[in-house]
Amino acid sequence: MAATADGLVGDAAITSLLVEDDERWLPLAHRRWSPSVHAHARRALGDWREAEDVVQQVFVAAWCGRSGFRPDRGTLPAWLLGIARRKTADALTARTRRREAAAGAAALAADDPDEGPERVVDRLVVARELSLLPRVQREVLALAYYADLTQVQIAARTGLPLGTVKSHARRGMRSLRLRAASAAGEVSGHP
Known part of the structure; x- marks a missing residue:
């Protein structure tokens, strides 16, 4: 594994490790590219902790989907950023669903203040399943x-x-x- 002058492993070596299914890839790639993945997610989400979750999801998805990486189609950082975009979009969608569910629960609770929270959640789940x-x-x-x-x-x-x-x-x-x-x-x- 080739190291650069500053002792860091080069991009090409990290890419080779991924292509060869070498588990050493994960900590090296995480150390190298997690700051840029985190910055992307933080800009889109506006939340540091949610961005940290996205970073973890990106690197797990990259390792699990490593057979889909094609070095001839683009660089490893570009591939990781593509995964980050999808995971960030998923996080935004989940956030929207949580807000809608909370608003729906609040509206249902306002309709019948004596109804317990479990009953409100049950009604929301049934309504969602019926809609499918x-x-x-x-x-x-x-x-x-x-x-x-x-x-x-x-x-x-x-x-x-x-x-x-x-x-x-x-x-x-x-x-x-x-x-x-x-x-x-x-x-x-x-x-």
Whole structure:
């Protein structure tokens, strides 16, 4: 491994270590390029700690995705900065989601001050999951649970045949169950 006059390992040597899957790459690359990655994230996010999180995510993503690095397409610092841009955008999106969820929770809590915070969070989660369903399934389930209508009443209100209402309700509930099971597996660390 070639060192520069000041004792630091050169860019080409660090790049070679990455290409060769040599774990020595990570601390060397982090020491060399984390200040510029941090500066980029800090400018975009306006928050020192969030920028530190982005730096860690960038170098973990770079190591995990090292097979995607192509030295003939650009330099290692440029590749890292590209990852940093995506991770910074993800952090901004997550921040926006947190703010929207907090605003939604505050609005729901204001509607019913006696409702506990757990119930407010449950309502937000259910509303979000319903929004991911196809339109007709979402409407059928919303009428069933929010308007407290029976399937016969839903069929009369929507003009859909009763069998179709039942099918949409069943498929919608199955989708919600599968997503809930998947989320529970992710939270517990199981696939």
